[in-house]
Amino acid sequence: xxxxxxxxxxxxxxxxxxxxxxxxxxxxxxxxxxxxxxxxxxxxxxxxxxxxxxxxxxxxxxxxxxxxxxxxxxxxxxxxxxxxxxxxxxxxxxxxxxxxxxxxxxxxxxxxxxxxxxxxxxxxxxxxxxxxxxxxxxxxxxxxxxxxxxxxxxxxxxxxxxxxxxxxxxxxxxxxxxxxxxxxxxxxxxxxxxxxxxxxxxxxxxxxxxxxxxxxxxxxxxxxxxxxxxxxxxxxxxxxxxxxxxxxxxxxxxxxxxxxxxxxxxxxxxxxxxxxxxxxxxxxxxxxxxxxxxxxxxxxxxxxxxxxxxxxxxxxxxxxxxxxxxxxxxxxxxxxxxxxxx
Numbered sequence: 530x531x532x533x534x535x536x537x538x539x540x541x542x543x544x545x546x547x548x549x550x551x552x553x554x555x556x557x558x559x560x561x562x563x564x565x566x567x568x569x570x571x572x573x574x575x576x577x578x579x580x581x582x583x584x585x586x587x588x589x590x591x592x593x594x595x596x597x598x599x600x601x602x603x604x605x606x607x608x609x610x611x612x613x614x615x616x617x618x619x620x621x622x623x624x625x626x627x628x629x630x631x632x633x634x635x636x637x638x639x640x641x642x643x644x645x646x647x648x649x650x651x652x653x654x655x656x657x658x659x660x661x662x663x664x665x666x667x668x669x670x671x672x673x674x675x676x677x678x679x680x681x682x683x684x685x686x687x688x689x690x691x692x693x694x695x696x697x698x699x700x701x702x703x704x705x706x707x708x709x710x711x712x713x714x715x716x717x718x719x720x721x722x723x724x725x726x727x728x729x730x731x732x733x734x735x736x737x738x739x740x741x742x743x744x745x746x747x748x749x750x751x752x753x754x755x756x757x758x759x760x761x762x763x764x765x766x767x768x769x770x771x772x773x774x775x776x777x778x779x780x781x782x783x784x785x786x787x788x789x790x791x792x793x794x795x796x797x798x799x800x801x802x803x804x805x806x807x808x809x810x811x812x813x814x815x816x817x818x819x820x821x822x823x824x825x826x827x828x829x830x831x832x833x834x835x836x837x838x839x840x841x842x843x844x845x846x847x848x849x850x851x852x853x854x855x856x857x858x859x860x861x862x863x864x865x866x867x868x869x870x871x
Contacts, residue, residue, distance in 0.1 A: 567624055572632040573598045577671070582640065582663035583656070589648075592640040592660060593620050594671055595631035600854045603674035604636040605717075608664055608693075610657050612684025612826060614725075614751035615645045625831055630681070633844055634853025636673035638664055642689075649757030650728075650768045651705065657689045658696065658705040665712045677851050678716045683826050684797075685751070687724025691804070692770040694719045694787075698780040703767065716785045717851045720843060723791045723825055726771035726800040728752050734796050744796050771800060774807045786814035788846040790839055792823025818842050 569576040575596050583590035596604070607630045611623040620627075620639040627639040642656035661680075668675045680690040696706040697714050727733070731748035734740060756768060766773050787808055791801040798819075805817040820827065820835050828839040847853065 567628075569595065569628060569631075572628050574628055574631045576627070582638075582660045582667075589641050589643045590656065590659070591620070592638050592663075593624075593627060595627035595637035595639065596672060597631050597634055597636075597854075600634050600672075602672035602854070603669065604634065604672055604854050605677035605679065605851045606664055606668045606673040606675055607635045607637045607679045607681055608661060608690070609637055609639045610642070610660075610680075610682035610686035610689045610693075611639070612682065612686045613644075614747065615653055615685045615688075615728075615755040616751065617644065623829075625829060626681070626683075629831065629840060630679075633847070635679070635847075636668065636671060638668070638673075645751075645754035646757065650755050650765060651703070653685070653755070654689055654692055654767060655705045657693055658709050661693055661714055662708055662712050665714050675714070678714065679718045679720065679847065679851050680716045681720040681722075682724075683722040683829070684725060685755075687721030688726055688728065688768075688770060690719060691721045691724060691726060691774075692767045694785065695767065695770055695773055695777075698782045698784050699777060700781045701767075703764075706767070715782060718786050718788070718847060720788045720790075720846070721804070722789070722828060722839075723795050723797055724771075724789075724800055724804070725751065725797050726804060727769045728755050729765065729769050734799065737799060740796055748796070771804055771807065774811075775803070780811075784808070784811065784813045786816075786846075786850050788816045788818075788843060790818045790820070790828065790842065792820045792825065792827050792835075794822055795825040795827075797825060816842070816846055 575598055577594040577596070579591045580594055581590055582592050609623065609626050609630070611618050611620060620641050623639060627637045630637045638660065640657065640660045643652040645653070664678065665675045680693055682690040693709065694716060696709040697716060700710050701707070729752065731752040734748060735745045756765065789801050789805050791798050801817065805815050808815040818839065820839060823835050827833070828836045830836050831840065
């Protein structure tokens with residue numbers, strides 16, 4: 530291996546990392562769906578699968594609706610955007626997020642979107658914007674109240690919901706941003722967890738502290754896949770929503786409260802710190818939580834103590850800003866709390 534040219538070594542290392550890391554997360558998602566607590570009926574939640582938010586017959590433009598049984602409509606709405614380095618995973622891998630919010634009394638729209646590298650920026654953001662517009666026009670048909678809207682996502686999804694929030698509060702020129710602005714969407718709260726919020730410069734993390742090569746590779750691969758052959762330009766601004774927020778003037782509409790969360794062993798830690806600082810400078814209400822020793826997206830491991838603590842912070846934040854219609858527990862709620870941690 531050492532006799533190979535440096536560029537080839539890096540390429541082989543990245544390819545091996547993609548197979549191992551991507552395969553691990555896909556496998557975990559498949560296994561997780563087999564767990565008994567993955568069944569919505571155990572949580573008194575009903576699930577409507579594969580609702581098109583763009584009616585083009587593709588799986589990329591489908592969403593799942595998680596709705597608590599027995600709650601009084603209209604329900605506040607959570608638009609959830611999954612992570613996966615902009616390249617992998619789907620609404621199906623993120624069932625735990627749908628259940629976690631729905632069983633607390635929210636109507637959850639858990640979306641698919643087009644993935645890189647086949648569909649580079651701005652495809653994912655265009656799709657998330659289309660899903661948001663669909664929520665504004667159609668959530669009421671499913672018992673939701675889009676005037677009480679929460680935007681939530683982790684990792685790549687955190688990037689996308691932060692960008693959506695900016696499109697709601699700044700009048701911008703991008704076609705998808707204009708459609709959001711014209712829809713009048715005004716989220717009441719935003720929850721971007723452990724986000725990669727400046728995609729154009731993945732090397733900044735390694736410049737700040739030494740990272741294992743395979744972690745640095747994952748960031749480089751995500752950046753290259755999402756941005757494609759393009760180079761940073763004004764047309765790519767919203768791929769870096771953190772930078773936009775740091776540099777923009779006063780918003781045209783008030784920015785909503787944010788809750789930001791990250792583990793201290795997450796290589797993306799600095800982006801969450803910067804986001805909290807940028808919001809504080811603008812006097813935007815922001816609750817920031819840093820969980821000692823926790824890894825990237827640890828809150829998805831919902832049976833763990835720190836994950837349960839993180840979900841407790843989410844629920845308390847929502848109680849203050851977008852309270853649920855009612856709290857719903859399934860017939861085996863005590864077991865679900867211990868087993869699923871939600």
